[in-house]
Amino acid sequence: MPKKSNAEAAPKSDAHNETSGPQPFKNLISPAVVRKLAELVREAYPDFKHRRFSKRCLEKLDSLELKARAQHIGEMLWEELPSEPETALDIVRRAIESLPTLEEDTSFDTWLFFPLNSLLSAHGTKSWKASMKLIPEVTKRFTAEFGIRVFLNTDHDRILPHLEKWAADPDPNLRRLVSEGTRSRLPWGEQIPAFKKDPSYVLPLLETLRDDPSEYVRRSVANNLNDISKDNPQVTLKIARRWLQDATPQRRRLVKHACRTLIKKGDAECLKLLGYGSPKIAIRHFSVSPESIQLGEKLKLSVELESTQSAEQQLIIDYRFHLVKASGSTAPKVFKGAIATLPGKSKKTVIKYFHLKPISTRRYYTGSNSVDLLINGKNLATVTFHLTVP
Template identity: 35%
Template sequence: MSTDAVPALKNIFDKARFRHIAAEVVAVYPRFDSKQFLALALPGLDDLSLMQRLRRTSECLHATLPANYKQALAILRKLAPRINSGFVTLVLPDFVGLYGRDDFDTSMEALKFFTAFGSSEFAIREFIRQDPERTLAMMKAWAKDESEHVRRLASEGSRPRLPWSFRLDALMADPDLAAPILDALRADSSLYVRKSVANHLNDITKLHPDWVLGRLKSWPLENPHTAWIARHALRTLIKQGNRQALGVIGAGKKAAVGITGLSIIPKKLTLGERMALSFTLQSTSRQSQRLVVDYAVHYVKKSGSSSAKVFKLKELTLAAGESVRLSRSQIVRDFTTRVHHAGRHAVDIMVNGECLASGHFDLAKA
């Protein structure tokens, strides 16, 4: 494994990138004051986060482009295909979200155009928050657009809990507001769009699980695209062992199986080492059965208590009397979202939401 430091994500917006943006604006708008743009953009750059750098870019463009909003947008439209990073193009819809809220029609047209280059998912939320009825009506129309980028924007931009953005309180309180968008996309041919619909629904399960379950049951789950969305939308509830969610994917019945030969090795490990588990799943049923097999690791907390995290292992159909050997391994290492502590870590094997076997490993201090 390389010991080289991984470049910080915020360095997508480094000095070279700002110079690139300045040069490309000059190429489409020769009167652009690139020196002033860089003088505003570069000071104190090292202290800014990724999203702060993105916002600074929008603000500096606003300070150096024509003051007339429509004239500035015309220049940014020409700039869009010239930017050498998909993520950096998020600056363009961000500009719209900051400075175009008083010109709804022009801004909607711009966001629809810009989303194909990166995504307008963050910027559209400014308009949902300001005028939810009008904006969601526009997004409902986008859900039927021929472009998968525009259809995805309809779903992704209206997610109640979109990562890296503020939460949409109105949609968190009432998921019916965005329901027409989700209904229009429930069997979309694009995986790019289906992933967004599933993530949107998974957001809603955090507050309104019964709403999601009821909606999915009314959808044509015999359609493979719709079934895919349902399975991924319910992933949080399935990990929690929710019987109704398991039932939607055909695994709602109590599993008629036994588990033998559970092995968790090594029994003692240190941070950075790999833990491997394996076991045999034996059917005790006279019929085939749909099974969802997960495992939960009870991570020791600093206080000495523990908190379980469920990991997907396998979904399968087990024939009558059939047995299968399952295995999985993972490296035990720290993440920004999880720091490990020494102690005994219990491991549970879950089948259709029920714990059928348990073991453990001991994590020692490095």
């Protein structure tokens, strides 16, 4: 997603009201977004039936979630444009070219570009020529990481020259498109099965961007490598080992972020590569309080560590929750804890709070749950607590 979302940049939009508080995430694509898009397209295409377009979009907008709203608006827009794909896509490009880029102004309501990603996904391959002109313009103002994926799945060799060109572009948003758009497992995006099976296509592009001057771009490179680690862990480890040679602090941060899934899994090779060996410590105390909570309350985890060696140790402390599912069984979920330096023969107390509250991506159920204490990937202690869901 872009650097600054509409929720940050435009707090007075339909998605947020100062008196009523935050609204559902889907409201980021609001009636105001539809009206603005209609206005822009009408300026580029005077014959555009803007009132009909707006009415058709708004008739079912309220019943749809965010992604479905984007798809619905994108489809309604396509149906109101000329039937010749190159002409239609060129109209969309001209409609947005007058808008400020992310580098110029982050206050604009950028969520109107999400439907344009949907339009590209559904119809962009009908005119590659026009789409290759539209994608950069969308990227400079929001992101086209979702809209580009259909081209990668259709014919990734055909789009490669464009990716290589964008990787050298002065605009960091276009450079980031190359690393983020080619992620095999992009959240919210269409997966790319070919890259999950064989990521070699992507690797030269990541090599080009690994020392990019923009942290925004480097973070995206790390995200791509992390995706690769889920299907091809040895590829990520091989790259990490090579990139850590004579690495700058910035590149070391990139590699560590790229290895976060392997770290959570306790991959011994990865942890050793990053300087986290087998922990030489004793757990003097590991507790949870309260031992019984209601959904919506906070859980406190407290651990007292004692080093059993004279040398200093670098520790990654994580917590693996085994949460009750609807079936009564449990499923593991690892949450980040802390990164700590433990001097030789010393003690350290680490306290972590977890707020167990309702969220859209996770359901909680009444029952007994457990938490494993993971230090450098090793499970060193376990506590249990009871959660009651009203």
